[in-house]
Amino acid sequence: MLPVADRAETYSGYWNDRFAVAPMIDWTDRHCRMLHRQFTRHALLYTEMVVADAAIHGNRDRILGFAEAEHPVALQLGGSDPAKLAEAARIGEAMGYREINLNVGCPSDRVQSGTFGACLMRTPDIVAACVDAMKHKVAVPVTVKCRIGVDDQDTEVALDALAGRVFNAGTDALWVHARKAWLKGLSPKENREIPPLDYERVYRLKRQYPNQFIGINGGVQSLDEAVHHLNHVDGVMLGRAVYHNPMILLDVDTRIYGDGAAAPSMDAIIDHMCAYADGHIARGGRLSHVTRHMVGLFHGAPGARRWRQMLSTDANQTGATSTVIRRAYEMIRTAVTEEAA
Template sequence: MITKKYSDYKRNRFAVAPMIDWTDRHCRTFHRQFTRHALLYTEMVVADAAIHGNRERILGFAEAEHPVALQLGGSDPAKLADAARIGEVMGYQEINLNVGCPSDRVQSGTFGACLMQTPDVVAACVDAMKQAVVIPVTVKCRIGVDDQDTELALDDLAGRVFEAGADALWVHARKAWLKGLSPKENRDIPPLDYDRVYRLKQQNPNQFIGINGGIQTVDEAVEHLNHVDGVMLGRAAYQHPMLLLDVDVRIHGSERASLSIDAIIDHMCDYADAHIGRGGRLSHITRHMVGLFHGAAGARRWRQILSTDANRPDADSAVIRRAYEAIEIDAGAEAA
């Protein structure tokens, strides 16, 4: 068994969290316009789907999305090893195992957050994937589930996955309540406990520990990096993508990925027309863009146009440009 230290997995890493129904290839293409360096994740892909499904549809991505990681769901070490191998061949730079999703779907399949209760299974899965690929294998978990003691449960899981060779552990700093709370409620109701993740890092100084959960701004991300090795934003990055413009400068010490919103709009228009030319729909792309101008003059009109006109069968990039004109007009009126 080969155990890698966190020096092999880049420190001060910023990531956009894997989110079911949200972080598809179109979302990742959009987010990549704001940051060159942030690690982007796929939605969770069940191992069986990766092995037996339409790989281009389920796992396909563009070279321009890099760096991008594949998150897998499952609890069968052999299947996860096969799925990880497929992900590596397709060009993903990391394989992540979901040990945090509390949805009914994963509970019925006994994976996701359920695996917090069986750390030996998680370790076996990590070991199998490590034997199958050479790219990093990581785990994303909660601090515990249901009535677990979070001190004991998280320490046990972390110790086992690192012993199995995991390159990093990303921790959503909340419990998951598998009994009594919906997946949506599990994102808000269990209290955040960032200090618990900080303590885990103190106990594992030579391992990569990243933090996730309730982080709203790049300022908050920078503060967390005083305590842990990486920060992951989910809904905040999705709902307010403009905040990603500061990531490369503030966290990675490099230039901004884009110098203008005009350039981002132009790129997404070209991307949308190419997608439509292949038989896709404009709404596949614009549904990820509605939060772009959150809080700006004209934002409501931007959302209205994208939410209605983009769903028309003949919609193309002209819809995006028309919505953008509403922002510019309203901003000009406010300035006057």
């Protein structure tokens, strides 16, 4: 395993990746990432989890394709076969991803049936073997995203066991969702809400590994909370809070990265997404593929309800173009002006 300083130099400053948008199945596709990138130049964006077999045998442009403008972007893989994960990692690196992440946290039945995701918390040696295989195949960072434990595991023992094995195997970062996963009896949604958060457990792990990158995830609702966590760990990852209210990302570059450049205007963001949507439509896509990720843009603003309605209905009509977005945005501008008058 490379020393900390050497890793930071070799991987173009991975240790600067202090803020990330979490991988979310069915949500963080290429259109979602393009939207989020308009708000922040620096945040690390993740793909949805891609099963290793799909990366190897599937339609790579459809499953793994992304635009250069999305960078920095990381590929999250699911699986438990070291050889398959190594090959999928090689493919991801060749396609231009700047990081390969292994999912050891998803609790869904679909993932469990494939013997990967959160159930791998029970087999840290297998996780370490997967990390080792990927590290030998790629030069980009290989990272792990896990829970603090599953079912009736003692989280002190379970998280220590996993962290020790994967750091010895050479993982470049460990992102920890600060909840247990209950593999039986709770749905994936309930697993994001019912098991209690235990941020202190992740903080203790960081104190145990002061020279390793440890990031935290789970229930973080605001940039203020993110800044607080960065007093204790190296990175913080937001998921659904950002998806439902992308405006959270607007101050990330300034507050997290110290970038004093002016934040993008909403006019510029809307213009970019309209052009992007029309390009997607011209290639055979639908407006709704893009706008479904934009519904939460004006959370709490005057006119937000009508914005949501238009993007949820008009954008689904056959032949819909970016005109729908522009009409909805003009309605927001009018509502804001009227409230300020």
